[in-house]
Amino acid sequence: MTCSECICASPSATASASVARFRTVALVGPPNSGKTTLFNRLTGLRQKVGNYPGVTVEQHVGFIKGAGGEDITIIDLPGVYSLKPRSEDARVAVNVLHGRMPGTPKPDGILLVLDATNLRRQLALTAQIVDLGIPVLVILNMADSFREHGGEVNALRLARELGAPVVLASASNGEGTTAICEFLESAPKRPAQTVLPVLQDVPACQAWARRVSESAGYRRPLPHALTQRLDRACLDRIWGPVIFVVVVLAVFQSIFLVGQPLSNLLQYGLQKLGGLLASGLSDGVVKSILIDGGWTGVSAVLIFLPQIMFLFLVIGILEDSGYLARAAVLADQTMGKVGLNGKAFIPLLSAYACAVPAIMATRTIESRRDRLATILIAPFMTCSARLPVYTMIIAAFLPDRRIAGVLFGWRAAAMLGLYLLGFAIAVLTAWLLKASVLKSRDTHFVMELPPYRWPTPMSLGLRVIDRAKAFVFRAGTVILVVSLILAALAHVPFHRGESAESVTLQNSAIGALGRLVEPTIAPLGLDWRIGIGLVTSLAARETIIGTLGTLYGVDRGSHNLALQQALRRELTPASAVALVIFFALAMQCISTIAVVRRETNSWKWATLQFVYMGVVAYAAAYAGYLVARWLFG
Amino acid sequence: MNLNGNFARPRNTLPNKKSRTLRVHSLLVQELTAPASPQGLFAGEDEVLPLCDLPLGRSAVITTVAPCVAALMDLGFIPGTRVTPTYSGPGGDPRVYDLDGSPVALRRDSAQHISVNVHSEPVEENE
Numbered sequence: 001m002t003c004s005e006c007i008c009a010s011p012s013a014t015a016s017a018s019v020a021r022f023r024t025v026a027l028v029g030p031p032n033s034g035k036t037t038l039f040n041r042l043t044g045l046r047q048k049v050g051n052y053p054g055v056t057v058e059q060h061v062g063f064i065k066g067a068g069g070e071d072i073t074i075i076d077l078p079g080v081y082s083l084k085p086r087s088e089d090a091r092v093a094v095n096v097l098h099g100r101m102p103g104t105p106k107p108d109g110i111l112l113v114l115d116a117t118n119l120r121r122q123l124a125l126t127a128q129i130v131d132l133g134i135p136v137l138v139i140l141n142m143a144d145s146f147r148e149h150g151g152e153v154n155a156l157r158l159a160r161e162l163g164a165p166v167v168l169a170s171a172s173n174g175e176g177t178t179a180i181c182e183f184l185e186s187a188p189k190r191p192a193q194t195v196l197p198v199l200q201d202v203p204a205c206q207a208w209a210r211r212v213s214e215s216a217g218y219r220r221p222l223p224h225a226l227t228q229r230l231d232r233a234c235l236d237r238i239w240g241p242v243i244f245v246v247v248v249l250a251v252f253q254s255i256f257l258v259g260q261p262l263s264n265l266l267q268y269g270l271q272k273l274g275g276l277l278a279s280g281l282s283d284g285v286v287k288s289i290l291i292d293g294g295w296t297g298v299s300a301v302l303i304f305l306p307q308i309m310f311l312f313l314v315i316g317i318l319e320d321s322g323y324l325a326r327a328a329v330l331a332d333q334t335m336g337k338v339g340l341n342g343k344a345f346i347p348l349l350s351a352y353a354c355a356v357p358a359i360m361a362t363r364t365i366e367s368r369r370d371r372l373a374t375i376l377i378a379p380f381m382t383c384s385a386r387l388p389v390y391t392m393i394i395a396a397f398l399p400d401r402r403i404a405g406v407l408f409g410w411r412a413a414a415m416l417g418l419y420l421l422g423f424a425i426a427v428l429t430a431w432l433l434k435a436s437v438l439k440s441r442d443t444h445f446v447m448e449l450p451p452y453r454w455p456t457p458m459s460l461g462l463r464v465i466d467r468a469k470a471f472v473f474r475a476g477t478v479i480l481v482v483s484l485i486l487a488a489l490a491h492v493p494f495h496r497g498e499s500a501e502s503v504t505l506q507n508s509a510i511g512a513l514g515r516l517v518e519p520t521i522a523p524l525g526l527d528w529r530i531g532i533g534l535v536t537s538l539a540a541r542e543t544i545i546g547t548l549g550t551l552y553g554v555d556r557g558s559h560n561l562a563l564q565q566a567l568r569r570e571l572t573p574a575s576a577v578a579l580v581i582f583f584a585l586a587m588q589c590i591s592t593i594a595v596v597r598r599e600t601n602s603w604k605w606a607t608l609q610f611v612y613m614g615v616v617a618y619a620a621a622y623a624g625y626l627v628a629r630w631l632f633g
Numbered sequence: 634m635n636l637n638g639n640f641a642r643p644r645n646t647l648p649n650k651k652s653r654t655l656r657v658h659s660l661l662v663q664e665l666t667a668p669a670s671p672q673g674l675f676a677g678e679d680e681v682l683p684l685c686d687l688p689l690g691r692s693a694v695i696t697t698v699a700p701c702v703a704a705l706m707d708l709g710f711i712p713g714t715r716v717t718p719t720y721s722g723p724g725g726d727p728r729v730y731d732l733d734g735s736p737v738a739l740r741r742d743s744a745q746h747i748s749v750n751v752h753s754e755p756v757e758e759n760e
Contacts, residue, residue, distance in 0.1 A: 081707035118735060121709045206711060223734055231736070235720040235729060329729060329738040333722040336740065342727070445727055446708065446743065449736040 022066060022109040022184055024073045026097060028129060029113035030122060031079030032450045034141045036060075037459040038113055038171035039076040042180070049466060053102055057092045058363060067185040075107065083128040087366045097132060109188055110136040111180065116146035116168065117221055117451075119153070123209035126162060127196045135188040136164045143168040143175060145451070151221030158216035163192035172456040227322075227451040234326045244330045247323070251314050251349065255384075259307030263384075266306060270299040285491045292546075293487025294480065300540040301476040304354060304384045305468060311353040312467045313460070315346065320455030325447055332445050338427055339434025341365050342445050344374040348426075351381035355592045356475045357467050359599055369438040373430055375599060376609050379592050380426035382419045385541040386583055390418055392545055393580045396564035397573055418584050425585055425616060475591040482539035482590050486510065506551075510535060520618075524582075524625050525575035537588050574628035578621040586617035680751040684716065684730070685744035692717040693749035702746045708737060710747060715755040 029035040040047075043062025050059045060076035077096060078089035085091040092101065099106025112129050114122045119140065129136055140146070140153065146168075159166040165183065169176025197208040233239050274295045281287040318324040324346060332342025343365050351358035355378045362378075365371040398410045434440075492509040504511075514532030521531055529551045533544035545563070548554075552566035571579070587593065587610050597606040687693050695712050698705060709732050710716070719736065720729040727740045733755075 084707070086704045086707070118709075121733075121735075124707075202706065202711060203713075206713065220734065231720070231729075235722075237721070237723055240720075240722065325738075329727055330722060332727050332738075332740070333724045336726065337724075444743065445738070445740045446705065447727075447738040448708065449729065449738060 019108045019188055021068070021070070022072050022135075022188055024075065024105045024107045025109040025111060025184065026075045026077055026107035027111045027113060028077050028093065028097070029079060029141075030081050030115065030125065032448055033079070033113045033115040033122075034171045035079060035113040036076060036463075037456055038111075038139070038141065038169070038180075039074065040459045040462045041171050041174065041177060043074055045462070045465075047462070047466070049470070052092050052096075052104070057089055058360075059104070064181075064184065072184055073105075074111075075104065080125070082125050089366075097134070107134060109184070110134050111139060111183075112136055113139045113141050113171075116140040116142050116151060116153070117149075119218055120209050120213050120220075123212060124205050127205070127208070130162055130164050130191045130194075131196055133190055135190055137180065137183045138162060138164050138166045139176065139180065140166065140168045141171055144170040144173055145224075145453070146221050149221030149224060150219070152217060152219040154217040158212070158218070161194065161212045161215055163194035172453075172459075224451045230452050231326070231449070234323065235329070240326075240330055244327055247318070247327065248349070251311070251318075252352070254314055255307050255311055255353065259310045259384075262306035262310075263303050267299070267303045270295075270302060274299065288491060289484060289487045292490070293484040296487075296543065296546060297480040297483025297539065298476070300385075300483070300542060301472060301479050303542075305472065307384050308353045308357070308471050309464055309468050311350065312357070312464045315350060316460045316463050317455050319346075320453065320460055322450045322452040325449045329447055329449070332447075336445065338431045339370075339438075340373060340430050341367065341370040342447065344370065347374055348378060348381055351378040351383060354383050354385070354471055354475065355379045355381065355589065356595050357471050359592070359595050360470060360474075362599070367440060367444050369434075369440040370444075372600065372605065373433045373438050375596055376433060376605065376612075377426040377430050379587050379589070379609070379613065380422045380429065380585065382422045382584065383541075383589075385589070386418075388542040388545055389537075389583050390415060390580060392560075392563065393567065393576050395560075396567040397576045418580065421581070421620075422584050425620070429612075429616075474595055478591040478594050479540045483543070486536050486539055489513075524578040524621055525572055526579060527570075529570070530579065534582075534588070537583075538590055540591075541583065541588050572629075573632045574625050577628040578625035581624040582617045582621040584617070585613060585620055587613040681748055682751070683745045684718075684739075684747040684749050685728075685741045687716075687718055687749055687751075689718045689721055689728075691751065693751045694753045694755045695747060696750045696753070697748045699746035702743050705739075705743065705747070709733060709735065710737075713755055716749060 027035055027039050039060065039062060042064050046064070047060060047062040050061065051057070052059050057078060062074045062076070063071045064074055066072040075096060077093040080090045080093045083090070083094050083097070085094050095101040096104050097107060097110070110129060110132070112126060114126065126138060138159075140155070146153075153168075155166045155168055167176050167179045167183070169180065171177075195208075197204045234243055274291060277295065278287065278291045281290065315324070318327070328342040328345050330342075331345035335342050335344060344362065346364070347358045347361040349358075350361055358378050358381070359375050362371045362374045365374060394411050394414050398414055400409065400411060402409050489509040494507055494509055494512040510532055511528075513535045515528045517531035517534060518526075518528040521527075521534070529548065532551060533547045536547045537544040548567070549563055552563065552570065554562045554566055567576070593606050593610060596609060597603055600606065681696060682693075684693075684695075692715055695710060695714050695716055697712060698710055702710075714733045716733070717731040718728050719731045722728075725741070727738045728744065729736050729738045730744075
């Protein structure tokens with residue numbers, strides 16, 4: 001029996017490392033080993049996310065107090081199965097470990113996090129890590145589950161075989177944390193010289209792994225009975241897809257049932273706050289820019305925060321529990337036919353909240369072409385920002401009545417139709433892309449199915465906060481800047497000689513832009529006022545509502561009903577159809593463009609996407625206009 | 634395998650008893666009792682076939698892994714390991730394989746590059 005609160009160190013003499021204490025420690029390990037949970041436990045809120053230079057791999061760095069109160073930097077490296085660089089993630093990990101990553105110091109310690117359940121398979125990676133010669137602590141994680149299912153190992157003997165200290169831990173319940181901290185606070189010691197196999201020789205490696213695990217008394221735990229029982233349902237030919245659809249619908253419902261009311265509450269609060277701020281400032285150009293531009297811009301982002309956080313919470317629960325892996329396998333059956341990777345299912349689902357974090361989530365897709373295809377179709381998913389626009393137009397033109405007495409109403413049907421439109425165009429685009437430009441010879445879909453587990457609330461919470469921060473900072477800053485610029489332009493007189501005070505929206509620079517756009521949207525029955533709305537909605541889609549409110553002379557307070565009446569007056573039903581279809585398919589989000597540029601490291605794809613979506617949106621809007629005019633006159 | 638050629642229902646055993654643990658899906662038994670050829674599906678001494686063609690529930694041992702899918706070896710698809718297809722969707726692609734105790738899903742495109750032998754013994758047994 002081994003005590004998990006102490007480190008089983010190799011009794012043979014180990015050379016002292018060249019540093020007196022740990023300064024930079026890297027967390028290495030295979031995916032699904034609970035590495036990030038341990039990282040979260042050690043660093044808590046003292047984390048930051050960045051990017052490694054030149055690659056689109058996220059860098060997670062955190063800080064923990066070491067010996068003498070000094071901080072130790074902990075780098076959570078991407079999960080790798082081996083140090084042979086087969087993917088961008090693995091290359092980054094290798095480069096960091098060798099000190100070749102610019103901007104990141106070479107680690108003087110390694111915490112190797114392994115899944116205790118699968119030790120034999122992971123011994124090859126262990127050999128590679130120990131071989132580096134850096135002081136390392138081998139952590140057999142998930143020890144609670146390991147023991148519960150009948151697993152056994154003699155950590156002391158394992159440490160002797162490997163030449164490095166070993167500790168049994170469980171990041172989810174905190175077992176072994178003190179031992180790990182003890183290691184981090186002690187003087188670094190290099191691993192002992194032991195016989196390690198030639199790593200390229202697979203059979204020799206296997207034989208070594210077998211010998212080591214035998215002499216360490218390693219006993220595999222029994223397969224999880226619960227996991228197998230649940231998989232019998234979740235992966236069943238019929239029940240699998242049924243459960244999948246139910247789960248996806250539940251995710252959506254949760255966004256509307258929980259997210260929407262919170263959103264509305266927040267919107268009300270922000271409006272009131274904006275009013276308070278406005279009353280504190282003197283009237284004038286500056287006030288208008290700050291309030292109309294700045295505050296509106298900030299509100300536009302914050303309003304969606306509840307929905308986005310809730311969605312990420314739900315997705316996080318599915319991910320941590322292990323179900324999402326099964327969902328990706330089920331999704332791959334259909335997505336594979338279009339040429340997409342089943343792993344794209346998660347980012348595409350997130351895109352229903354906001355495309356910005358969704359595009360960042362595509363980093364888990366190894367194939368560059370699959371990832372690019374997913375990024376390019378993500379904005380077609382109906383994001384939360386489109387909903388206020390849909391709601392406004394649908395409410396203005398459709399009666400709140402049921403269709404032929406069935407449970408469904410006209411308005412709900414229209415909303416669903418728009419959702420499906422976005423989805424259908426996304427699928428079509430993916431198929432086109434993968435059949436031509438992004439055609440790839442080898443399809444890679446490999447998914448390890450982890451055992452079902454209860455999510456760890458601490459780790460889950462930190463990840464939700466992390467993603468919410470990404471949304472607020474990535475999307476928010478861009479939206480804020482663009483809103484301020486647009487608000488400023490709204491005060492720039494288009495004709496010389498006019499003073500700033502007498503500028504209205506119509507005869508400002510923005511008004512001129514709107515009128516410039518008018519000839520292009522005239523075939524859709526839309527005029528220059530809508531043109532101005534489309535220009536401002538580039539910052540954030542829902543700003544068109546505020547813009548139209550101003551242009552139609554609707555009082556800010558009584559927004560909804562009055563604006564609906566104005567829309568009914570100004571637009572024909574056919575034009576409304578055109579407008580709403582345009583909103584469904586056009587890329588009207590500078591934040592998304594910025595993120596795409598960042599994730600693809602070039603302007604090429606972002607521009608192509610913008611143009612493509614614009615063309616598709618226009619064509620579909622025109623088609624919709626013609627059909628609607630034929631139907632409704 | 635018992636005398637009828639069916640897989641025995643596993644018993645829950647303690648870790649220090651050596652036993653083969655095979656998990657069987659109820660549908661799999663039906664597939665196995667309807668052999669494709671008169672002598673049974675795998676009559677020969679050595680039956681080597683690509684992993685994608687291995688029927689559900691039929692266990693085999695990996696013989697070779699083609700270089701184009703060498704990355705799979707890091708996941709545990711190593712020659713000498715026992716692998717059993719356990720689940721398959723309506724389309725048949727991807728399938729879930731029990732790889733020496735852990736489930737991994739693979740597409741046909743990858744599975745076709747892994748060769749397995751139905752009659753060999755694995756290098757080490759899952760205790």
